[in-house]
Amino acid sequence: MNAFDTPENAGHGALLTIDLGALAANWRMLRQRAGTEASAVVKANAYGLGIEPAVTALARAGCKTFFVAHLSEAVRARAVAPDATIYVLNGLAPDSGGTFAEHDLSPVLGSHEELLEWAGFRQSGAKVRPAALHVDTAMNRLGLWPGEGLDLAREKTGVIAAAGIGLVMSHFASSEVVDDPANARQIAAFAEIAEAFPGMPASLLNSSGHFLPNCPSYQLTRPGYALYGGNPTPGKPNPMRPVVGLEARIIQLREVQGGMQVGYNGTWTAKGRSKLATICLGYADGYPRNASWTDRSQGGSALVGGVRCPFVGTVSMDLIIVDVSDAPTDAAVRGAPVTLIGGELDLEAVGAGAKTIGYEILTSLGRRHARHYVGL
Numbered sequence: 144m145n146a147f148d149t150p151e152n153a154g155h156g157a158l159l160t161i162d163l164g165a166l167a168a169n170w171r172m173l174r175q176r177a178g179t180e181a182s183a184v185v186k187a188n189a190y191g192l193g194i195e196p197a198v199t200a201l202a203r204a205g206c207k208t209f210f211v212a213h214l215s216e217a218v219r220a221r222a223v224a225p226d227a228t229i230y231v232l233n234g235l236a237p238d239s240g241g242t243f244a245e246h247d248l249s250p251v252l253g254s255h256e257e258l259l260e261w262a263g264f265r266q267s268g269a270k271v272r273p274a275a276l277h278v279d280t281a282m283n284r285l286g287l288w289p290g291e292g293l294d295l296a297r298e299k300t301g302v303i304a305a306a307g308i309g310l311v312m313s314h315f316a317s318s319e320v321v322d323d324p325a326n327a328r329q330i331a332a333f334a335e336i337a338e339a340f341p342g343m344p345a346s347l348l349n350s351s352g353h354f355l356p357n358c359p360s361y362q363l364t365r366p367g368y369a370l371y372g373g374n375p376t377p378g379k380p381n382p383m384r385p386v387v388g389l390e391a392r393i394i395q396l397r398e399v400q401g402g403m404q405v406g407y408n409g410t411w412t413a414k415g416r417s418k419l420a421t422i423c424l425g426y427a428d429g430y431p432r433n434a435s436w437t438d439r440s441q442g443g444s445a446l447v448g449g450v451r452c453p454f455v456g457t458v459s460m461d462l463i464i465v466d467v468s469d470a471p472t473d474a475a476v477r478g479a480p481v482t483l484i485g486g487e488l489d490l491e492a493v494g495a496g497a498k499t500i501g502y503e504i505l506t507s508l509g510r511r512h513a514r515h516y517v518g519l
């Protein structure tokens with residue numbers, strides 16, 4: 144039986160299939176490629192896949208360190224990974240030390256204020272795991288200035304010791320653009336930082352960082368997107384296994400004549416006689432409205448019987464209309480599933496059709512889909 148037809152999924156318009164075996168295989172592949180310890184970045188509900196199943200699968204594969212963005216995400220990860228090291232990238236919110244201690248979590252400290260507050264918290268007798276120190280080498284977003292990081296490293300008895308730092312890290316701004324000169328500058332800046340903290344584990348690589356030439360792996364990597372099947376080498380073949388599939392059912396079919404307008408505000412006009420399918424998924428399911436296909440702009444598409452069929456008109460809240468004129472007639476029938484993510488419609492293609500990136504497609508994946516986890 145198709146997973147769509149099981150009693151618990153039958154009432155849903157769309158089915159999200161998540162291959163936890165492929166997730167684990169992707170993690171192992173990246174670990175092997177880097178030749179060092181690999182963590183997993185599971186922020187934003189594991190990029191939309193579900194933090195509990197993702198962390199469970201990755202922990203079983205041998206992953207011992209996880210990064211999330213928020214403290215609340217860390218608490219969820221802790222519930223399924225009792226022994227793991229769990230870092231909170233957004234750092235120490237004011238007066239949140241108690242929650243870190245209660246759940247045995249580690250902040251990624253990115254400012255003097257955070258360092259001092261965490262050091263004070265430890266000095267008050269709190270028993271906590273080591274924290275990480277974030278040095279900003281490009282983005283001016285989170286983390287200490289490189290100069291501040293170097294100064295702290297030199298004050299041997301200072302706040303670094305008091306804060307119990309166990310990892311120094313930085314984050315790439317453009318690692319998916321292999322020939323961006325910013326990469327070499329960041330690699331050099333971080334090499335200086337890492338050297339200033341002798342014996343301290345260091346971490347630099349995000350997904351695309353694994354594929355940059357001349358970049359050391361350090362002691363811990365931090366892949367996110369590539370674990371979930373995203374292409375860390377855009378423009379080149381994807382070395383990762385696909386993890387996510389999305390299908391939605393056809394609920395109606397109709398034929399329109401040339402000149403007829405379709406969808407809200409009549410933004411698409413049939414050029415000739417066309418067969419249209421209305422499918423059970425829309426922007427309320429996280430499929431971007433920017434994937435609308437109008438007379439003036441191209442948008443997203445679906446695979447119907449393996450044939451790529453363009454959307455027509457605006458993406459509605461619960462529905463999308465697809466031109467299935469070129470699809471095999473036995474695939475374009477009421478109740479049949481069409482593919483929104485899968486096959487040639489990989490995350491990059493779907494992102495491009497919606498004028499965004501695959502990351503946003505993943506992290507927007509709807510709460511209304513039936514979710515089918517396989518491969519564990």
Ligand SMILES: *Cc1c(COP(=O)(O)O)cnc(C)c1O
Nearest residue numbers: 184314349350365366367368369
């Ligand atoms: C999100 C994030 C990552 C993972 O990045 P990907 O491009 O998804 O691999 C790594 N490090 C930090 C600091 C991040 O915020």
